[in-house]
Amino acid sequence: MMIKEIKLVLLLPLIIGATGCVSLGVEPWQRDLLAKDEMSLNGSGVDSALDDHIYFSKEASSGGKGFSGGGCGCN
Amino acid sequence: MKTNTNIKAALTIATAALLGTSNAAQAETTSTAGVEESAWEFDSAFLFYSEVDRVSASEAIINATKTFADDQVLNLKLTVDVLTGASANGAVAQPNVQTFTRPSGNGQYTITAGDTPLDDTFHDTRVQLNGQWTQLIAPNYTASGGVHISKEYDYLSLGINGNIAFDFDRKNSTFSAGFSYFQDTFTPEGRIPKPFTSMLIGDSSSGSWDDDFSETRIGSEDTKTTTDILLGFTQVINRRMISQFNYSYSMVDGYLTDPFKILSVVSDFNAPDSGIAQDYIYESRPDSRIKQSIYAQSLYHFEHSVLDISYRYMWDDWKITSHTIDSRFRIPLGDTFGRESYIQPHFRFYQQSAAEFYQPFLIDGDTLPAYASADYRIGEMTTFTVGLKYGLLVNNGDDLSFRLEYYRQIPTNAGFDEPGVLNDVDLYPTIDAIIGQVTYSF
Numbered sequence: 001m002m003i004k005e006i007k008l009v010l011l012l013p014l015i016i017g018a019t020g021c022v023s024l025g026v027e028p029w030q031r032d033l034l035a036k037d038e039m040s041l042n043g044s045g046v047d048s049a050l051d052d053h054i055y056f057s058k059e060a061s062s063g064g065k066g067f068s069g070g071g072c073g074c075n
Numbered sequence: 076m077k078t079n080t081n082i083k084a085a086l087t088i089a090t091a092a093l094l095g096t097s098n099a100a101q102a103e104t105t106s107t108a109g110v111e112e113s114a115w116e117f118d119s120a121f122l123f124y125s126e127v128d129r130v131s132a133s134e135a136i137i138n139a140t141k142t143f144a145d146d147q148v149l150n151l152k153l154t155v156d157v158l159t160g161a162s163a164n165g166a167v168a169q170p171n172v173q174t175f176t177r178p179s180g181n182g183q184y185t186i187t188a189g190d191t192p193l194d195d196t197f198h199d200t201r202v203q204l205n206g207q208w209t210q211l212i213a214p215n216y217t218a219s220g221g222v223h224i225s226k227e228y229d230y231l232s233l234g235i236n237g238n239i240a241f242d243f244d245r246k247n248s249t250f251s252a253g254f255s256y257f258q259d260t261f262t263p264e265g266r267i268p269k270p271f272t273s274m275l276i277g278d279s280s281s282g283s284w285d286d287d288f289s290e291t292r293i294g295s296e297d298t299k300t301t302t303d304i305l306l307g308f309t310q311v312i313n314r315r316m317i318s319q320f321n322y323s324y325s326m327v328d329g330y331l332t333d334p335f336k337i338l339s340v341v342s343d344f345n346a347p348d349s350g351i352a353q354d355y356i357y358e359s360r361p362d363s364r365i366k367q368s369i370y371a372q373s374l375y376h377f378e379h380s381v382l383d384i385s386y387r388y389m390w391d392d393w394k395i396t397s398h399t400i401d402s403r404f405r406i407p408l409g410d411t412f413g414r415e416s417y418i419q420p421h422f423r424f425y426q427q428s429a430a431e432f433y434q435p436f437l438i439d440g441d442t443l444p445a446y447a448s449a450d451y452r453i454g455e456m457t458t459f460t461v462g463l464k465y466g467l468l469v470n471n472g473d474d475l476s477f478r479l480e481y482y483r484q485i486p487t488n489a490g491f492d493e494p495g496v497l498n499d500v501d502l503y504p505t506i507d508a509i510i511g512q513v514t515y516s517f
Contacts, residue, residue, distance in 0.1 A: 025247030030314045033376040038405050041309065041319050041372060043383065046120045046136055046514055047464075047478070049154070053134065054124060054510065058484060060427050060453045061397040064370035064387040067236060067255040067303045068325045 161193035168500035270359030299329030349495025397427035416467035423460035
C-alpha cells in the first residue's frame, strides 16, 4: 500500500515532465505573476530556516523541502 | 531612513571585510559591461519561542545575499540562539514526589506528585554560520555549494552540501540533485551515560559519589554523521501556478541516543504498588536511522492573493511515519494603512506514528528490549500550528513583517496499557507554545 503510494508520487513528476513540453509551462513574456517574490517556492527563507529549527527540535521528521541535516543537539 | 542606509552600509563593509573583497564601500547597484552586480541584500529576523512551563528560545538571524555578475550568488547567514528552561526527562508522572539526578551528576531535583518530570537545567547558546555559492556552470546548468558550522556548549556540527540543477523547456522545468554531509560531535554535560544503566540517585556530596557516578558513564563524547540525497523536480504549470516535487534519502549513523533522557521502570500490573516507579534507566536508541520522504509544494496566484501549500510524507526504519501539511495564504491589503501591506494566515498540521522502540515506561521484571526510549518526540503525536503574519513596505521598499503563531503538540497513547497508578496521572501531556517573530529585509 505504502510502496504503491510512493511509486505514484515519484512517478508523478516524470509524467508531468514528459507531458510538460506539450501542455504545461509559459512563454517568457507570461511570467509577470511567477516573477513576483511571493510566487517563489522558497518565499521567505528566513521564516523557513526558523521553522525548520523549531520542528526539527520538537518532532521526529525533518527535511523534505531541503536537506534534513544535523546541526544541533536540540532539546 | 538615514539610519537604515547607515546600517546597510556598515553591514556591507563588514561583510566585504570578512570576504577580503576590495569593493567595501560599494553599497549601490553598479553596471559593468552590461552584466549587473547588485548591492548586498539583508534579511534580519528575531524569533521568540516559548512553551508553557518548559523551554524558551530566542533566535536571531542575519542573512546576506549578493548577486555578482553572471548571476553568481553568494549567501551568508549568521544564526545565534539562546535556549533556557525545562525539558521532559522521559520519566512518567507519579502520585508521589520524585527525585532525579541532574545530567551533570551535580545535585538533584524533585518533581511534585502528579507532575510530568521536567529537567530545568537546560541553558545553551548556539552560533551557526552558513555560506552558499551558486552559479551557472553551463547554459541551463546551475551549481551550488555550501558549508555549515554550528557550535553550542556541548555540540559541534560541521556540514557541506552541493547541488546541481538543470533547466529545460524554456526554463519551465527544472531537475535538481543535491547531497549534504554533516559531522556532529556531542560532548554532553556529565558525559555519556551507559544505555540502560540506572540513574544514580543519592547524596552527590558524599565521598564515593563521583566514582559511583562515573560507573554509569561510558565516555565524554560521541559523534554522528548525516548523509542526505535530495532529488527535485520543479514545473511551471501555467501563468498562475508552479509546483515542486522532492524525494529525499537521509542516512544517520552514530550516536543517536539522547543522553539526558531516561525511562521509568514501574511495578507490574499485579503488584500491590502497580505502576509505581522502581528505577530510572538511561534510554538507548539504534546507532543508525534511514529516513526517506516525498514532498510536494504548489503555489497558486489568484487574482490578488497567493496560496502556498505543501505536503510531506516521511518514513524511516525506526517505523516512524509522518504526514505534514503546511499552508500559507497571502492576502494583499493594498494601501489600506497608508503603506502597501499584506496579511498571511498560516496553518500547519503534523502527525507522526511512534518509533518501534518507543515505550512510555518499562515494566519491572520484563526482559529489557534491545532499544527503548520514552522521548515523546518519537512517540505518537499530532501537532498544529496556526499563525498570522503582517507585512508592510517601509523605506525604499524595505520589508518589515511581524509573525505570531500558536503551536500545540498533542502526544497520544500508541496502544500501551497502563498499570495501576499510571491510570491516574497524565502520561501524554499537551504542550502549548507561542512563536513571535519580527523580520526586516533591506
